[in-house]
Amino acid sequence: MSAIRLLILGAVRQHGRAHGYQVRNDLEFWGAHEWSNAKPGSIYHALKQMAKQGLLVAHEVAPSTAGGPPRVEYEINDKGTEEFFTLLREALSSHEQKTDVLSAGIGFIVDLPRDEAVALLKERIAGLEQWRSGVTEYYTPEDGPEQLGHIGEIMNLWVHSADRGAEWTRGLIERIEGGAYTFAGEGEPFVGVLADDDPNPYTTGPHPEDNR
Amino acid sequence: MSAIRLLILGAVRQHGRAHGYQVRNDLEFWGAHEWSNAKPGSIYHALKQMAKQGLLVAHEVAPSTAGGPPRVEYEINDKGTEEFFTLLREALSSHEQKTDVLSAGIGFIVDLPRDEAVALLKERIAGLEQWRSGVTEYYTPEDGPEQLGHIGEIMNLWVHSADRGAEWTRGLIERIEGGAYTFAGEGEPFVGVLADDDPNPYTTGPHPEDNR
DNA sequence: CAGGATCTAGTCAAGTTTGACCAATGACTG
DNA sequence: CAGTCATTGGTCAAACTTGACTAGATCCTG
Structure with missing residues (x-):
């Protein structure tokens, strides 16, 4: 099990619907680029793959700003949500996981009761x-x-x-x-993603040296 | 940096010359299949790749038992040895490594002074x-x-x-x-590989449940 | 307001990993 | 002594990861 699917499903789920770049930003916001292999290629690949497998539904979206590249928005469906919780439970309960998987699990732990x-x-x-x-x-x-x-x-x-x-x-x-x-069912959930129209506060900030 | 190259270079180096299956057995002997991604495909791929890159020299060998599949023996050369020590030093000194890399480094630590x-x-x-x-x-x-x-x-x-x-x-x-x-230069080194003609003592033994 | 830097959004080739599969040989077993 | 099973030695397609690259839009700065 790799952390990337859990991370992406979780990110898309919190938005309901998101395109690749939003997911990228969320993961960066969570610091996931420091402790997981969340790089553009992996993210876009996983999105496509999960769409192909029916965990996400792809919507082609007209570029908001005329002329930009065609964007694809991904929407999570029931199958994807089910997969999300399966992965989440496994990430938290199994000891046979690398730290990145556990970290991702911790990141979504409050989605469980x-x-x-x-x-x-x-x-x-x-x-x-x-x-x-x-x-x-x-x-x-x-x-x-x-x-x-x-x-x-x-x-x-x-x-x-x-x-x-x-x-x-x-x-x-x-x-x-x-x-x-x-936790889930205990009232106002923790807001863990950037608002859809927020500027990304973490681009090109002063970073600690990148590590893993 | 992945652990597999270090492991393979180290294994080949201890034999001087080895074919894929011998490397496989050594890694299993060291328990590497439990804490690293040392699977047949990865091992053979890495051997080929490193031969292509000039770290190992491939020798086609007539099958010892007539009729068996053609085997390839790999011999480590100076470039490969240099790479081995570079990887080893990095595995031990850098904190930005996963545990499998550190483990591999520990496995060869006695090759250094x-x-x-x-x-x-x-x-x-x-x-x-x-x-x-x-x-x-x-x-x-x-x-x-x-x-x-x-x-x-x-x-x-x-x-x-x-x-x-x-x-x-x-x-x-x-x-x-x-x-x-x-350690290196301190006399008889620790014998960390199986003799070339030993039976593999770890095939199909009672294993603890596989973990990582 | 020209020019560079940055942001948004993503693609792609090359390399790596996974897991299943293959075929010959030798060993064991009823 | 036929059938099965393990061992030896490896291949392969599909999936995944990496790192570099692209290209338009926008922001900043002298």
Whole structure:
């Protein structure tokens, strides 16, 4: 699973209908270009692909300013919405995800009911713990850990990452259970996109060095 | 930078000369199929590509067992070796890497002199710290952190990951400075590949559930 | 008000990754 | 000893990603 589809479906969903450049701007607004592979090519490709697969409906739109390139607006439909929630739930609950997927999931976590969000995160922790015990057991040589040499450091790194990931997830659960943020069905949702006619505040701003 | 080239160059380098299937087995032996995208297609593609680019020399080999498919052996040359060390140094020193790249770097860290390994890891920590201060400063809204809503959790996650990554790296540095493992120029190197005629001990063994 | 920079909106070729598939050989099993 | 299954060694199409490029409109600046 890649993060880009979740991000794009989420972006289109918040607008109801959007063209590629709007999606691009939203992702940049969320900082997604720093922690995911959200580049123009990927975004436009994913939009086309998902339209082809019936998750989005493409509308050709007459260029607003005469002479500009032909634009395509994408509208999310029921199938797309369903896919969005499937991806979202998987992003949050599965430990077999890279950080970019989890990040995207966090970005849309408030689109779920609070209870479900917590349940999914707990599932994630359970998965991490199970993976940890499986992996440590399987890769611990019988004749002492030194048989692995420095290769053992790789496993050490992954186990460490899993432990810290679980730790962080527990913290998040606590904050959510403590009442933080506004979830689905709890009133005015958090506004996470730029208004359709806003100028993009992040173009060519002073950036921290780009990282991932 | 993707981990696969580093992994493959490293594998070929330890054999001097190897064909695709041997590389595949080494990577599996190292557990790389669990934490990187080392799948047959990627491996064979990367081998061909690097041969095309002059990092490896391809030798067509008569099938050992008559009738088998034609095999290609790849031999690493000076350019490939240089590339290997370039990638290795970057994998270890740059914080802008996914965990699979770092893992691959750790896997070959003993191919460097001990001093250099430590220096590269320290560079990594410095980068992480600088990134952290840049990012927290840039994404901290003036009107209080609550302006970000749950989106702030994404940054929180990344900062947390960076902190834990630095912590782990410090631990590794300590172990290395404490004399662990055998580095380049320190005598008999750690044997990290399967002997050319060994049976593959990892085919169809009981695996922990596959993860990444 | 000319000229450059930026914004809007997107395309494209080349490279990479995925997952399924293929065929010969050897090993096991009833 | 036929059938099945695993191993060896790899190919391929389709999907995805990357990075560079395009082109008109608009803003800014001297």
